[in-house]
Amino acid sequence: MSRPPPRAAGIDGFPVAERPARDPETDLFLQRTIDALSPHIAILGESGSILMVNRAWREFAEESGMEVENAAVGVNYLDVCRAAEGVGDQAWRVHEGITSLLAGGRAEFKLDYDLDTPQGRRRFSMSATRIAGAGPTRIIVAHDDVTSLRLADDQLRRLLMQHHTQEDEARRQIARELHDVTAQKLVAAGLLIAKIDRQVGDGDPIARKGITEARLLMEESLTEIRSLSYLFHPPLLEDLGLAAAMRAYVSGFGRRTGIAMMLEAIGELPPLPRDAEMAFYRVLQEALGNVYRHAGSKTAVVRLYRQSGEIRLEIEDRGVGIPCTRADGHIDPAQSGVGLLAMKIRMEQVGGDLEIRTGPQGTCVCATLPDVMPPELPRGFTPARE
Incomplete structure (x- = not known):
């Protein structure tokens, strides 16, 4: 025998059947409005009781085998959270978040969580918003199934990781070819030009002028080839370590761009x-590239140090900052372009993390990595020299 659908209630807490006759159209409009939305939505009263739910909320409760008394109008949502606290900390966090909303301590609460359903494990994004005005305070709770977005994000991360691995290998091969083949051919050509120069002597000024120009072009080309080789894969990273490679790159970056650089x-x-050293190095390259292309800053500071069990790399500028909607100035790399996301994924790939803070005074990119590596490193990780 099928269960009857839960009663709908008005926004002021009255069940529809008990509402004054002058408000049925408003109540029906609100119910139909939230029924048209795909997230699972409930409206809570000042005590945390469920006043209204939409169709998606009711259908999910029925499909999931949820007890109707835990999802229907009239149930206290906070009591349901308290009863579920023994299952995990998610229910406790929801309880604390909504309690804070009801008390006026915050205007919004968000939480992403995983849930086992008859359709398999799903990813949900919950948001609760406090609505306060002349009337009673209400809390709008919405649970949105973001499983497909999560799967797409995971796939993107896997592809970026694969791309990083292939890109680094391609860079290494190109750098080797430039250094070992192209540069050596230019050196040989330079020696031939010097030999011709000696044979021509001073008797042919036109030929001597051409030889001099050819030698200058050869030297410039050799310098550019060596610079490109270094940018593709810095030999100092393997020979002298991360700090020395960064010092050389920061110095060269300042000369090329005119930005006043400081390395601490x-x-x-x-x-x-x-792999971890390369991740730090690529973050440095990408972050300084952003300083040059977007920040409009005349100065930049790079800090590399060890603190509180972490190795930290900070790149800070005094530019225009990045557009940000959060009051604390933190940027979510996943929502700020492929370049920032690629930096974060590079650090996550080696067990680290990336944070970005921005504001009117500039932007700071901070890459971190635990300074105690796991005893068994993943295949492909090669310990650096002592």
Whole structure:
């Protein structure tokens, strides 16, 4: 025998059947409005009781085998959270968040969580918003199934990781070809030009002028080839370590761009896997590239140090900042373009993290990595030299 659908209630807490006759159209309009929305929506009263739910909420409760008394109008949502606290900390966090909303301590609460359903494990994004005005306070609770977005995000991350691995290998091969083949051919060509120069002597000024110009072009080309080789894969990273490679890159970046650079490398760093060193180095390249292309800053500071069990790399500028909707100035790399997301994924790939803070005074990119690496490193990780 099928259960009857839960009663709908008005926004002021009256069940529809008990509302004054002058308000049925408003109540029906509100119910139909939230029924048209795909997230599972409930409206809570000042005590945390459910006043109204939409069709998606009711259907999900029925499909999931949820007890109707835990999802229907009239149930206290906070009591349901308290009863479920033994299952995990998610229910406790929801309880605390909504309690804070009802008390006026915050205007919004958000939480992403996983849930086992008859259709399998799903990812949900919950948001609760406080609506306060002349009338009673109400809380709008919405649970949105973001499983497909999560799967797409995971796939994007896997593809970016694969791309990073292939890109680094391609960079290494190009750098080797430029250094070992192209540069050596230019050196040989330079020696031939010098030999011709000696044979021509001073008797042919036109030929001598051409030889001089050819030698200058050859030297400039050789310098550019070596610079490109270094940018593709810095030999100092393998020969002298992360701090030395960063110092050389920061110095060259300042010369090329005219931006006043400062590098603060504080203390000794522990040995790192080469993949981790490369991740830090690529973050430095990408972040400084953003400073040059977007920040409009005349100065930049790079800090590399060890603190509180972490190795930290900070790139800070005094530019225009990044558009940000959060009051604390934190940027979500996943919502701010492929370049920032790629930096974060690079750090996550080696067990680290990336944070970005921005404001009117500039932007700071901070990459972190635990300084105690796991005893068994993933395949492909090679410990750096002592």
